Amino acid sequence: MAQILLLHSVLGLRPLERDLASRWQARGHDVALPDLYGGGFSDDYDTGFRLYEETGSEMVTARARRAHAAAPGAVLVGISMGTAVAARLWTPQTPGALMLCGVAPPISAPPPGMACAAHVARPDPFDEDGDIDDWAEALDAELHLYADIGHLFIDPNHPDHDAAAAEACLARADAFLDRF
Template sequence: MPVKRSVVLFHSILGLRRAEREIADAFEREGASVFLPDLFAGRVAKTYEDGFRAKDEIGDALILERAERALEDAPADAVLAGISFGAFLVGRVWKNRPHMPGALLISGVAPWMKPPRCGLPVSAHIARPDPFDDESFFTQWAAAAENAALQLHRYDNAGHYFLDRDLPDYDAAAAALCMKRSVEFVLGLP
């Protein structure tokens, strides 16, 4: 099957785990090519607290350097995708990807470029409520999209990282709907 689209998927604060590989597999079954950089160099965490501790020990500068290095191997027109902390990382690098056709943000959002690229398709998938940010944060974030083509999907009563079957956050129905929407979004980009 010919490759339809390339995706760079940044993992969550928990490190590169089975959940990210399952997400990548879903895209690859549809013919996409997925780059799955390991920004924590093999470190994984079982809790968010342990993940943030690992991030702090590794350091933001090294994590960002690893993310940027991973992008060097990806096509200029690859979709940037991130999960939770990985979504935040998308916001750190997307200004340097002018040919990126869109961004996929799961369980987190990215700081907008200033100004957001006009017409940039962004698909965000967030639990409601989300334990890390209150509703006003997401309302303000969506309002700041300005001319970006934002699709904001909310998943009521799902846990923060509701796609990860190894976490108490997991919600099978929300995960299935999110993946359906995400694959359609990525493969439908021009």
């Protein structure tokens, strides 16, 4: 089974991430779940972005790097902002990256042969430039689009939640992770 490093959204470490970790642990995976904000979390994006700014990009990345150092061969799973953090971590030893509710900006090219899948809302309010398709093509990634739903559609505790899309996304995510 896979070793997974799960990186939370801009809202911080919330029940969504803990529930996903439990789900994947029940399937036999080993899941690391770092708190990139050191305890802060929110239910709305404005406060989440303030938390990110207050914590600082350098601290968020440093906390993620410490977690990754303990699991260097882990499959990286990012939720929303966590996808960008994941892109800062991938190395030639990274077997895969799973992007949920967003895609990583092209911070660095992924290692050759790294499996990559993305699950995003269409349209996505955080894809102002419309480059999700370009991103998927550049990374040779599996791209799963979910029409007419909110950005954080997999979170049952968020107004963006869409039960049918979440179920489809998580079934595909399970299958992706089971490959490792």
